[in-house]
Amino acid sequence: MSDLLQVSSLGVRFSGLTALDDVSFTLREGEVRAVIGPNGAGKTTLFNAISGYVTPTSGAVLLQGRDLAGQSPHAIAEHGVRRTFQNGGLFPALTVLENVMTGLHAQTPGSFLDIVLGRRHAIEAEQAARAQAHDLLKLMSMDHMADHRAGDLSGGQQRIVEIVRTVASDPPVLLLDEPAVGLSPVARDQMLEIIRRLAGEKGVGILLIEHAVELVMSVADRILVMAAGKRIADGTVPEIREDRAVLEAYLGYA
Template sequence: MSNLLEVEGLDVRFAGLHALRDVSLTLAPGQIMAVIGPNGAGKTTLFNAISGYVRPSSGQVRLRGHDVARLSPHAIAEHGIRRTFQNGGLFPALTVLENVLTGLHAQTEGSLVDVILGRSRALASERAMIAKARDLLSLMQMEHMADTRAGDLSGGQQRIVEIVRTVASDPPVLLLDEPAVGLSPLARDQMMDIINRMAGEKGVGILLIEHAVELVMAGADRIMVMAAGQHIAEGTPAEIREDRAVLEAYLGHA
């Protein structure tokens, strides 16, 4: 099966700082790959480079064989690489439901003018999007908060809503930056269930950064380890547990 995402020889420099050094990875349809490493390892810089928020100094980011490395974040998202952020990206003045609907806007038939004027095709599409958004919120046990302002939610609740909004558009590649931050154990399990269903049932390739090692070991197909901006190890969870380079990176000794 051909890869969805191919990152090859990615380098990022910031005014003399070599933030990424020749990083490569592949992501297949339906695969969950975790990226782990100590603070400052370059994990978020890698996500920023893949999603267009940082321009690589060299290297390629190919989605289904097409290099998207130097496109804008919006263009990369339109191609099908969607992501979440460590600090969230919700619209605090909008309700939970309205925030999820912003992730579905591109799938809505008709323009905003069509909706305002009550044209049937646009209204039917809008109803379908609202139903889908409510179904996703229900799956994450958040439907009862659909009309709550996002700014009034706890940090963990906001994280769940952001993930729901991101997966709502059914992207082929999903980048999740620390999705478990601020979540209760139950919410973590619910979130991982969503991730596994996206990968297993819809063939979404999922790349995630996560510091909750037990979550990574239980949920990832493969794990890539970074340190000092470099790819130092990759393998199954069982292989990573025994890797001497990983022990060195995390503990200072093998």
């Protein structure tokens, strides 16, 4: 697998406070990499620095060789690093299908006026986007919910729809901020399956923050462990399980 994302010596300082200190790692195509650590470890700052919501004070963020550090969130998303948030952001009055289609908007030629005026190229593009949205929902076992209002879905279902919408434009890298928080065991299992499908079937490189450590152990290929803005461990699941400092600090046993 080739490297999609390379984070090198990334640092972030706020008014003299070091929030990230010399953090480096890579994310490969089709890989699920988890970031764990206690509150205040720097996990969210790391996501913000990668996705453009915080400007790094040092280091580089390379997407397939392109340096993204310091660019706007919109520009970074256009380059192919997409992100979900804990609170979501669906349009509650729109259907599930319509929400997913908003994720395809940038790829769909023609304006809303073109569609209203019946211009053929715009209508054909709209039909193609609708078919693609259905295909994505089928991949995530959500096509039966296509015509439901997003606002009527459960929290777990809304989170799944948000992920489907986020990957509609085929981004190479997806950042998931606590995708399983608050989910029932059944919904959590479904979320894990979706993450595996995105990595395994679509080749998306997935970076996720998650506090449920056993969930992380069941889905991640590699794990980055952080504390006080620094990387304290980085490795495969077996390597992290056997790291005594990690076991004592985060997993609750030695």
